[in-house]
Amino acid sequence: MRTSRTFRRTAWTLAVLFLLVNAFACFHAYKFTHFTTANVPRTNPGRLGFAGRLKVVVAGVDNPRPVNRNKPGRAYETISLQSYERLEAWMIRAPQAKGTVALFHGYGAAKSRMLERAEILLGLGYNTLLVDFQGSGGSGGNATTIGYKEARDVKAAYDYLAARGEQDIYLLGTSLGAAAILKALQDYPVKPKGVILEAPFSTLYEAACARFRAIGAPSFPMAGMVVFWGGIINGFWGFSHQPVEYARTVHVPVLMVYGEKDGRVARKEIDDIYNNLPGPKKLVTFPEAGHVNYLSGYSREWTAAVAEFIKAQ
16 A cells, blocks of 8 residues: 555656656747847856856746847848748848848847848958848847748748849858758758858757757756757757758758857767768868857958859859
Protein backbone atom coordinates (compact mmCIF):
# COMPACT_ATOMS: atom_id res chain seq x y z
CA MET A 1 0.00 0.00 0.00
CA ARG A 2 2.79 2.38 0.96
CA THR A 3 4.62 1.50 -2.25
CA SER A 4 1.53 2.39 -4.28
CA ARG A 5 1.17 5.78 -2.55
CA THR A 6 4.85 6.50 -3.07
CA PHE A 7 4.55 5.64 -6.75
CA ARG A 8 1.51 7.90 -7.19
CA ARG A 9 3.22 10.75 -5.35
CA THR A 10 6.34 10.37 -7.47
CA ALA A 11 4.28 10.23 -10.67
CA TRP A 12 2.38 13.39 -9.70
CA THR A 13 5.62 15.16 -8.80
CA LEU A 14 7.19 14.25 -12.13
CA ALA A 15 4.05 15.29 -14.02
CA VAL A 16 3.97 18.68 -12.28
CA LEU A 17 7.70 19.14 -12.89
CA PHE A 18 7.22 18.26 -16.57
CA LEU A 19 4.43 20.82 -16.92
CA LEU A 20 6.42 23.52 -15.14
CA VAL A 21 9.52 22.95 -17.27
CA ASN A 22 7.44 23.09 -20.45
CA ALA A 23 5.66 26.24 -19.29
CA PHE A 24 9.06 27.77 -18.56
CA ALA A 25 10.35 26.77 -22.01
CA CYS A 26 7.20 28.10 -23.68
CA PHE A 27 7.66 31.42 -21.90
CA HIS A 28 11.27 31.69 -23.09
CA ALA A 29 10.28 30.67 -26.62
CA TYR A 30 7.67 33.41 -26.75
CA LYS A 31 10.15 36.05 -25.61
CA PHE A 32 12.72 34.71 -28.09
CA THR A 33 10.31 35.15 -31.01
CA HIS A 34 8.29 38.21 -29.96
CA PHE A 35 9.37 41.80 -29.47
CA THR A 36 7.98 43.97 -26.72
CA THR A 37 6.66 47.49 -27.25
CA ALA A 38 7.40 48.33 -23.62
CA ASN A 39 10.05 50.96 -22.99
CA VAL A 40 12.79 48.61 -21.78
CA PRO A 41 16.46 48.42 -22.74
CA ARG A 42 17.55 45.45 -24.79
CA THR A 43 19.27 42.82 -22.68
CA ASN A 44 22.95 42.37 -23.48
CA PRO A 45 23.93 38.99 -21.93
CA GLY A 46 27.63 39.68 -22.43
CA ARG A 47 27.50 42.60 -19.98
CA LEU A 48 25.49 40.94 -17.22
CA GLY A 49 26.82 39.93 -13.83
CA PHE A 50 25.73 36.83 -11.95
CA ALA A 51 22.53 38.39 -10.64
CA GLY A 52 21.65 39.73 -14.08
CA ARG A 53 22.25 36.39 -15.73
CA LEU A 54 20.11 34.64 -13.11
CA LYS A 55 17.32 37.13 -13.76
CA VAL A 56 17.54 36.47 -17.51
CA VAL A 57 17.37 32.70 -16.95
CA VAL A 58 14.20 33.16 -14.89
CA ALA A 59 12.50 36.08 -16.66
CA GLY A 60 13.84 35.74 -20.21
CA VAL A 61 15.64 38.23 -22.45
CA ASP A 62 14.02 41.62 -23.04
CA ASN A 63 13.77 42.31 -26.77
CA PRO A 64 12.36 45.78 -27.52
CA ARG A 65 10.80 46.03 -30.97
CA PRO A 66 13.62 47.08 -33.34
CA VAL A 67 13.34 50.61 -34.70
CA ASN A 68 15.15 52.50 -37.43
CA ARG A 69 17.37 54.99 -35.61
CA ASN A 70 18.84 56.54 -38.76
CA LYS A 71 17.70 57.38 -42.26
CA PRO A 72 19.64 57.38 -45.51
CA GLY A 73 21.88 60.40 -45.96
CA ARG A 74 20.85 60.74 -49.60
CA ALA A 75 17.61 60.69 -51.60
CA TYR A 76 15.56 57.53 -51.12
CA GLU A 77 12.08 56.16 -51.71
CA THR A 78 10.02 54.31 -49.11
CA ILE A 79 8.58 51.14 -50.63
CA SER A 80 5.73 48.98 -49.34
CA LEU A 81 5.94 45.21 -49.94
CA GLN A 82 3.48 42.48 -49.02
CA SER A 83 4.50 39.24 -47.35
CA TYR A 84 2.89 37.63 -44.28
CA GLU A 85 2.87 41.24 -43.03
CA ARG A 86 3.18 44.56 -44.79
CA LEU A 87 6.87 45.32 -45.14
CA GLU A 88 8.63 48.66 -45.33
CA ALA A 89 11.74 49.07 -47.47
CA TRP A 90 14.02 51.87 -48.61
CA MET A 91 15.10 52.08 -52.22
CA ILE A 92 18.29 54.11 -52.70
CA ARG A 93 19.35 54.54 -56.32
CA ALA A 94 22.81 54.98 -57.78
CA PRO A 95 23.38 56.95 -61.00
CA GLN A 96 23.49 54.62 -64.02
CA ALA A 97 23.21 51.63 -61.72
CA LYS A 98 24.78 48.30 -62.71
CA GLY A 99 22.15 46.36 -60.76
CA THR A 100 20.42 46.20 -57.37
CA VAL A 101 21.40 44.62 -54.06
CA ALA A 102 18.61 43.79 -51.59
CA LEU A 103 19.86 43.89 -47.99
CA PHE A 104 18.36 41.95 -45.07
CA HIS A 105 19.22 42.65 -41.42
CA GLY A 106 19.80 40.30 -38.51
CA TYR A 107 17.92 39.36 -35.34
CA GLY A 108 16.82 42.28 -33.18
CA ALA A 109 17.81 44.81 -35.83
CA ALA A 110 16.15 46.91 -38.53
CA LYS A 111 17.05 48.08 -42.02
CA SER A 112 18.88 51.19 -40.77
CA ARG A 113 21.59 48.83 -39.48
CA MET A 114 22.37 48.03 -43.12
CA LEU A 115 22.96 51.64 -44.19
CA GLU A 116 26.76 51.46 -43.95
CA ARG A 117 26.82 48.43 -46.22
CA ALA A 118 24.38 50.17 -48.55
CA GLU A 119 26.67 53.20 -48.87
CA ILE A 120 29.55 50.99 -49.93
CA LEU A 121 27.39 49.21 -52.50
CA LEU A 122 26.11 52.53 -53.83
CA GLY A 123 29.71 53.60 -54.24
CA LEU A 124 30.29 50.46 -56.29
CA GLY A 125 27.48 51.55 -58.60
CA TYR A 126 24.55 49.46 -57.35
CA ASN A 127 21.06 50.43 -56.24
CA THR A 128 20.20 49.17 -52.77
CA LEU A 129 16.88 47.97 -51.39
CA LEU A 130 16.94 47.81 -47.56
CA VAL A 131 14.13 45.72 -46.10
CA ASP A 132 12.58 45.60 -42.64
CA PHE A 133 11.63 42.02 -41.82
CA GLN A 134 8.26 41.37 -40.21
CA GLY A 135 8.21 42.62 -36.64
CA SER A 136 10.98 45.16 -37.23
CA GLY A 137 11.26 48.85 -38.07
CA GLY A 138 8.41 50.09 -40.23
CA SER A 139 7.05 46.65 -41.07
CA GLY A 140 3.96 45.09 -39.54
CA GLY A 141 3.72 42.42 -36.88
CA ASN A 142 5.56 41.91 -33.64
CA ALA A 143 7.13 38.48 -34.09
CA THR A 144 10.23 36.97 -35.62
CA THR A 145 10.64 33.37 -36.74
CA ILE A 146 14.46 33.64 -36.89
CA GLY A 147 14.50 33.41 -40.69
CA TYR A 148 11.80 30.79 -41.31
CA LYS A 149 8.82 32.90 -42.40
CA GLU A 150 11.16 35.75 -43.28
CA ALA A 151 12.07 33.73 -46.38
CA ARG A 152 8.82 35.02 -47.88
CA ASP A 153 9.97 38.57 -47.05
CA VAL A 154 13.07 37.89 -49.14
CA LYS A 155 10.87 36.62 -51.98
CA ALA A 156 8.69 39.76 -51.76
CA ALA A 157 11.75 41.97 -52.20
CA TYR A 158 13.09 39.87 -55.07
CA ASP A 159 9.70 39.83 -56.81
CA TYR A 160 9.41 43.61 -56.48
CA LEU A 161 12.74 44.12 -58.24
CA ALA A 162 12.14 41.46 -60.89
CA ALA A 163 8.69 42.87 -61.70
CA ARG A 164 10.33 46.21 -62.49
CA GLY A 165 12.70 44.68 -64.99
CA GLU A 166 15.81 44.42 -62.84
CA GLN A 167 17.91 41.53 -64.11
CA ASP A 168 21.06 41.99 -62.04
CA ILE A 169 19.70 41.25 -58.56
CA TYR A 170 21.93 40.35 -55.61
CA LEU A 171 20.84 39.39 -52.10
CA LEU A 172 22.85 40.21 -48.97
CA GLY A 173 21.86 39.02 -45.51
CA THR A 174 23.44 39.04 -42.07
CA SER A 175 22.85 36.16 -39.63
CA LEU A 176 19.04 35.78 -39.56
CA GLY A 177 18.92 37.59 -42.90
CA ALA A 178 21.38 35.08 -44.38
CA ALA A 179 19.30 32.17 -43.06
CA ALA A 180 16.17 33.70 -44.61
CA ILE A 181 17.92 34.03 -47.98
CA LEU A 182 18.99 30.38 -47.93
CA LYS A 183 15.43 29.28 -47.17
CA ALA A 184 14.00 31.54 -49.87
CA LEU A 185 16.35 30.02 -52.43
CA GLN A 186 15.12 26.56 -51.45
CA ASP A 187 11.39 27.31 -51.24
CA TYR A 188 10.71 29.81 -54.02
CA PRO A 189 11.67 30.51 -57.66
CA VAL A 190 14.17 33.14 -56.57
CA LYS A 191 17.19 33.28 -58.88
CA PRO A 192 19.52 36.20 -58.11
CA LYS A 193 22.85 36.63 -59.87
CA GLY A 194 24.56 36.02 -56.54
CA VAL A 195 24.12 36.08 -52.77
CA ILE A 196 26.30 37.34 -49.94
CA LEU A 197 25.81 35.48 -46.65
CA GLU A 198 27.23 36.90 -43.43
CA ALA A 199 27.48 34.46 -40.52
CA PRO A 200 24.40 32.28 -41.10
CA PHE A 201 23.65 29.82 -38.28
CA SER A 202 23.42 26.16 -39.29
CA THR A 203 20.15 25.27 -37.51
CA LEU A 204 17.61 26.97 -35.28
CA TYR A 205 18.62 24.53 -32.56
CA GLU A 206 22.24 25.72 -32.72
CA ALA A 207 21.05 29.33 -32.63
CA ALA A 208 19.02 28.56 -29.49
CA CYS A 209 22.02 26.82 -27.91
CA ALA A 210 24.14 29.92 -28.56
CA ARG A 211 21.50 32.02 -26.83
CA PHE A 212 21.74 29.93 -23.66
CA ARG A 213 25.55 29.89 -23.78
CA ALA A 214 25.53 33.69 -23.97
CA ILE A 215 23.87 33.92 -20.56
CA GLY A 216 26.02 31.17 -19.04
CA ALA A 217 23.19 28.63 -18.85
CA PRO A 218 23.37 24.99 -20.03
CA SER A 219 21.73 24.52 -23.41
CA PHE A 220 20.47 21.00 -22.74
CA PRO A 221 17.59 20.30 -22.53
CA MET A 222 16.13 23.84 -22.61
CA ALA A 223 17.38 24.83 -26.09
CA GLY A 224 15.53 21.92 -27.67
CA MET A 225 12.37 22.73 -25.75
CA VAL A 226 12.57 26.39 -26.76
CA VAL A 227 12.93 25.37 -30.41
CA PHE A 228 9.92 23.05 -30.07
CA TRP A 229 7.67 25.64 -28.42
CA GLY A 230 8.96 28.49 -30.56
CA GLY A 231 7.87 26.60 -33.63
CA ILE A 232 4.50 25.64 -32.16
CA ILE A 233 3.77 29.23 -31.11
CA ASN A 234 4.64 30.56 -34.56
CA GLY A 235 3.11 27.83 -36.68
CA PHE A 236 6.06 25.78 -37.94
CA TRP A 237 8.26 22.82 -36.95
CA GLY A 238 11.28 24.47 -35.36
CA PHE A 239 13.65 21.56 -35.83
CA SER A 240 13.13 21.70 -39.61
CA HIS A 241 14.64 25.20 -39.79
CA GLN A 242 18.10 24.20 -40.99
CA PRO A 243 20.00 26.63 -43.23
CA VAL A 244 22.75 24.01 -43.46
CA GLU A 245 20.30 21.81 -45.38
CA TYR A 246 18.82 24.67 -47.44
CA ALA A 247 22.37 25.27 -48.69
CA ARG A 248 22.25 22.00 -50.67
CA THR A 249 19.71 23.54 -53.08
CA VAL A 250 21.65 26.76 -53.76
CA HIS A 251 23.22 26.77 -57.21
CA VAL A 252 23.78 30.52 -57.64
CA PRO A 253 27.21 31.99 -56.76
CA VAL A 254 27.70 32.57 -53.04
CA LEU A 255 30.11 34.73 -51.06
CA MET A 256 30.22 33.75 -47.39
CA VAL A 257 31.69 36.13 -44.81
CA TYR A 258 32.62 35.24 -41.23
CA GLY A 259 34.43 36.72 -38.23
CA GLU A 260 36.77 34.26 -36.55
CA LYS A 261 35.86 35.62 -33.10
CA ASP A 262 32.13 35.20 -33.60
CA GLY A 263 30.63 34.19 -30.25
CA ARG A 264 27.21 33.32 -31.67
CA VAL A 265 27.93 31.21 -34.74
CA ALA A 266 30.65 28.55 -34.55
CA ARG A 267 33.19 28.10 -37.33
CA LYS A 268 31.95 24.52 -37.77
CA GLU A 269 28.49 25.84 -38.66
CA ILE A 270 30.01 28.04 -41.35
CA ASP A 271 32.13 25.19 -42.73
CA ASP A 272 29.14 22.83 -42.80
CA ILE A 273 27.02 25.32 -44.74
CA TYR A 274 29.88 26.15 -47.09
CA ASN A 275 30.61 22.50 -47.81
CA ASN A 276 26.95 21.88 -48.64
CA LEU A 277 26.81 24.64 -51.26
CA PRO A 278 26.94 22.90 -54.68
CA GLY A 279 27.45 26.01 -56.82
CA PRO A 280 30.28 28.54 -57.22
CA LYS A 281 31.36 29.79 -53.81
CA LYS A 282 33.97 31.64 -51.83
CA LEU A 283 34.56 32.03 -48.08
CA VAL A 284 36.20 35.15 -46.66
CA THR A 285 37.05 35.34 -42.96
CA PHE A 286 38.26 38.18 -40.76
CA PRO A 287 40.57 37.04 -37.90
CA GLU A 288 39.60 39.60 -35.23
CA ALA A 289 35.94 40.22 -36.16
CA GLY A 290 32.99 39.15 -34.07
CA HIS A 291 29.40 38.53 -35.13
CA VAL A 292 28.71 40.54 -38.33
CA ASN A 293 30.56 43.67 -37.10
CA TYR A 294 32.97 43.46 -40.02
CA LEU A 295 32.92 47.06 -41.16
CA SER A 296 34.25 48.36 -37.84
CA GLY A 297 37.65 46.78 -38.43
CA TYR A 298 37.62 45.33 -41.92
CA SER A 299 35.80 47.86 -44.08
CA ARG A 300 38.41 47.81 -46.85
CA GLU A 301 38.65 44.04 -46.87
CA TRP A 302 34.87 43.62 -46.86
CA THR A 303 34.49 46.13 -49.69
CA ALA A 304 37.19 44.44 -51.77
CA ALA A 305 35.70 40.98 -51.27
CA VAL A 306 32.19 42.11 -52.19
CA ALA A 307 33.39 44.15 -55.19
CA GLU A 308 35.42 41.23 -56.52
CA PHE A 309 32.51 38.82 -56.02
CA ILE A 310 29.94 40.99 -57.81
CA LYS A 311 32.34 41.83 -60.65
CA ALA A 312 32.91 38.13 -61.29
CA GLN A 313 29.23 37.40 -61.91
